[in-house]
Amino acid sequence: MKGLFKLLFVLLIGGMPIILFGQTKVGGVVVDASGEPIAFANVLFKNSSEGTITNDNGVFYLESDKTYQGIVVSFVGFTTQEIPLQKRVTYDLRVVLEEGEELQEVIVYGGKQSKRNNPAIDILRKIWARKRQNGLNMYNQYAYNKYEKVEFDLNTIDSSMMKSKLFKGMEFIFSQVDTSNITGKTYLPIFINESFSKVYGDNTFSKVKEDLIGNKNSGFENNQYIISFVQDLYSDYNIYDNYLRFFDKSFVSPLSRTGIDTYNYVLNDSAFVDNKWCYNIIYYPRRKNELTFKGDFWVNDSTFAIKKINLQVTRSANINWVKDIYIEQEFDVLNDSVFLLKRDYMMSDFSLSKKEKARGVYGKRTTVFNNYDFNKERPRAFYEEKVDPFNPIIYQQTDVFWAENRLEKLSKDEIGIYKMLDTLKTVPKFKRLYSLGSILASGYIEFPSYKMDYGPIYSTFGMNDAEGLRLRTGGRTYFGQNDPWRLEGYLAYGFKDNKFKYGISGKWMLNRNNRFIISGGNRRDVEQIGVSLTATNDVLGRSYASSAVFTTGTNNKLTNINLTTATVELEPVKNLNFRTGGTYRTLRSALPEVFSLSYLDPESGEVIDETRQFDLTMALEYTPGRKTIGYGVERMDVNDDYARLHVYYTFGIKDILESQFDYKKIQLLYRQPLQLGGVGRLVTTIEAGKTFGDVPLGLLSVIPGNQTYFSIYNTFPNLDFYEFVTDTYSSVHFEHNFNGRFLSRIPLLRKLNWREIVGLRGVWGQLSDSNVALSSPSNIPLVAPSDRIYYEYSLGIGNIFKVFRIDVNFRGNYLEMPDARRVSVTGAFGFHF
Structure with missing residues (x-):
């Protein structure tokens, strides 16, 4: 998108326009007697080797610095036509070729060429x-x-x-x-x-x-x-x-x-x-x-x-x-x-x-x-x-530098663009058009006099079972694209729970050469946290499922989260990033009557409704081949075809700020997009993790379900939220887009330009008896896919009307589980080349 x-x-x-003409310009279309366009017809200036080939629609354009009196149009199986040119510039020419074989001295070609005894293929x-x-x-x-x-x-x-x-x-x-x-x-x-x-x-x-x-x-x-x-x-x-x-x-x-x-x-x-x-x-x-x-x-x-x-x-x-x-x-x-x-x-x-x-x-x-x-x-x-x-x-x-090092001179119009655009930027109407385009692209409304941006506007509305209708407003500081520091925050209100939520975050880059950055923030909000395996500590982040307007079932397994973070990060080598810091969070169910995050305190035997935890975190992120622009505290990716390796280590410490658990967790994520030549693009994601020590449900690893109607990569669309819970897991996701390789060969479907997409995903996990016992007050079943690997597969069609994608997802096993969804249909909307 x-x-x-x-x-x-x-x-x-x-x-x-002022239009600068060459010596001879001619353009038009080549058709047969019935008016059908002729693709790949040969068009030459008469008595020359300067020429071109018509496109799929029979259209051609030809230009030369020399003066020519006519063109020669030919195609195998048709009579060659010589068209006189009355003017130096001739547009919208319509050339009709009659069936016949009058090739004369013009070399023509068309149709399928033989692979045998073909000198071109020998070369x-x-x-x-x-x-x-x-x-x-x-x-x-x-x-x-x-x-x-x-x-x-x-x-x-x-x-x-x-x-x-x-x-x-x-x-x-x-x-x-x-x-x-x-x-x-x-x-x-x-x-x-x-x-x-x-x-x-x-x-x-x-x-x-x-x-x-x-x-x-x-x-x-x-x-x-x-x-x-x-x-x-x-x-x-x-x-x-x-x-x-x-x-x-x-x-x-x-x-x-x-x-x-x-x-x-x-x-x-x-x-x-x-x-x-x-x-x-x-x-x-x-x-x-x-x-x-x-x-x-x-x-x-x-x-x-x-x-x-x-x-x-x-x-x-x-x-x-x-x-x-x-x-x-x-x-x-x-x-x-x-x-x-x-x-x-x-x-x-x-x-x-x-x-x-x-x-x-x-x-x-x-x-x-x-x-x-x-x-x-x-x-x-x-x-x-x-x-x-x-x-x-x-x-x-x-x-003077550009005069010496510009290896190809600018045209008159290219030279004029510098002055023209400087003038254009002073025109109020252009400024308004520019601002509108910028808002659509970035999602932020700029207020340059205050060095602030309002947004993102696409997060203004939301809906879930705990908050009902949710309205959100937010903003960030913005002095320029390469700001060494940035503050960002938001305020939200739910009309069902009648509560305000907020988030605030700040980042400061102390050294641009090795990207030494300190950051921190706090967030109090309602979130669906069971939609991602690999841990993140993004203070302002929020999952897709947290505000889904339409879901396949009740979206009631939501969590009130209060998260505070402080982080230091360093990039000593390009695309190799190290982060370390501390987090403190409290977790409590947003709808305890239907979804409980309570646990049984092993020391007092009491049922505790709120989880309080302090963690030290260390992370390594390696993204070979990643290209970015900017050198400020925030950069933008230029490409999306690079591999990603994330390694996280979490060390939970008890009794700091009333933290309740000692534990260790290691997690790994590897994502590899791969262009497989003419057969399309394969994206592979592998995740694995293990928790050492006993922790309650809020700190376990939930296999990411998807109860929305959106195709969300790296989730299981036939799983409900919290259907599988683990302390040890490994998963793999494959998604391959054939880019229409097969559908383009079916005559009735060829013009639709649809693209075939197939997916296969599986996960295996375990949950220890001690962790089940610790979370026994929970009013949901605690099950892990330990007997056999849980898997799903999907068949999809993309590029419907150029912007829509529909996937049909099939559940491979564990069909005996209560309310198991055997088949689901999800979709996505996006702009892709």
Whole structure:
């Protein structure tokens, strides 16, 4: 959901010609006699090799700096058409191809190509054999300069948009409108970020270091949501890999070893490219709806290294909110055998609809490389030395610096964006639009004069059996995205129990280099605490189930909790975090007549209704591959594909602040998302834990049930709250999203773009007799899944209307238990690519 909130934010605040024409521009659609579009038809400027291929809807756009008098359109099985061009710019051209076979000298292709005796596939196999012997892999050490430009542009701008009341008072922005040389659409730059880095690498011990030397930003430089979206949008990729990952999806590379089963290949041409004899191979997908590209590449005839390649995602690909993805890479010839990446360009067209005339936002990244230097050995310590990417000097580089280090000149309109956006930010109407987008993205309403944010607004309303209707208000301090300290709090009221609840938390970062942070807080609230195995001490946290409006049964196993924490944390190595601190909590049932947390005091024999406990906690968190932005006390994740390892140790101490129990508890959580090439994404979570010593129900490990109608990962949707209680447990959860791999091959379902999701989860646990006896006043059964592993499995369909998911969950065993739910249906709502 985070990703699309950011996208919607951009769509909201963007909006919006002077059009700069090239020498020849032509666009339109190619159809057959019945009006059906012809995909992958060949369109060339007459008497040239400049051309393109129509997309899934038969649409094409072609542009050249040269002047041409006509185009040639052809497709196998149809008569070739020559279309004269009366003007230098011709849009909305409709080309009708008649059935026939009049190919003349034009090379055409279409339909499924044979895998046997196909020279293009013979060349492809030689590319596979040599791909690890090309480029930087040929040297022990390397270094190079890297310039990167990321830009967001609002596209499909027309007169109706410019005259819209939405932009009244902001008409000056339209002076920056240009035309895309790829799609032919008008666009207006609304965000640009430039960076210059020096990159060092050593292949002998697989180390890479990137020193950021300069960064220049315009547009929404202070908005973390936009910045994190931009960084997540453009992860690095290698065209020689079997799969290219964009937007959490794995696309089959045309250079992949599985490519011959996914693409059709045609040897189209051969010619000198930069004094190197190269073959030109055209490729296009064998089937619709799969995550594939269409395009062509030039490959050298001796090294079989790629010289140029372009990739365009087919319109039918099962991906949401992205209408087009276009990639170009160009390689430089260092000598007879070395081809190095010179320029990498990627453009994505984000839109709420894939219709041709739908408005959207271009996201463009251009990366240029130069000054390659090889075999200059540097010590291992050089690569392990910390680099501070937040050094203020980086963001204050002069115009002279950028003039020297900008490896690709800015266009006139890109230069103008800096001034235009500075002016735009002074317009009151734009400020209102910007604020609305920011609220939707972050969930907070900003009050800059008071350095405060109100929210999160999405937690305003709630409902449960103890509180009835619940209203919540809250806020936080906010001086900027990199605040070294932050205070946050909330106040809530339940209309059934007529009680106020609150939470307050504070954090202060004392050292930015190793992220030495102290924090603490207090919370008094009502919560459903039996929905998570691994312990957390988040003062302001609250489970989904605590305020579920609709449940499969009564949501009455709720707890009044009073939690106080004090914590110290340290990150001595990137993504390795240590935390230690103390917690004091009191637990009492919110509805004791139906759910009791009472226990039998082993010393006095009395029944005690309230659990009071002081704990010392130590935690280790390791998140390799995690990327974040910001350097303040709170950071934002850029990606979500990293592994997570959490180890918790809790040491309960009796008699401190009337604490009642001595015990020890160790818990482990490991989560691993894994992209399995073209078969989708698997998420695996393993949890294990053990409590040493006798403790009451409030301190035991409850197997997380789910009585809501929401699909909540890492819970058991066919278990009620507190159906299983343990002091020793181990569980595993598997969830695999096939991303429509199978449903896309069923003709009647193909256009729906549904995605198959399967899940399997199981848990085993024990509960000692002494712990059962201690909690014997409880009015719920205390049972652990010790006889056999409890398991469930589920079958789901995602991407229904692009936003809904429905799961049918089946209970595998323990069907003899009272009121056991054999089948449940849960769902989720979210925005995913």
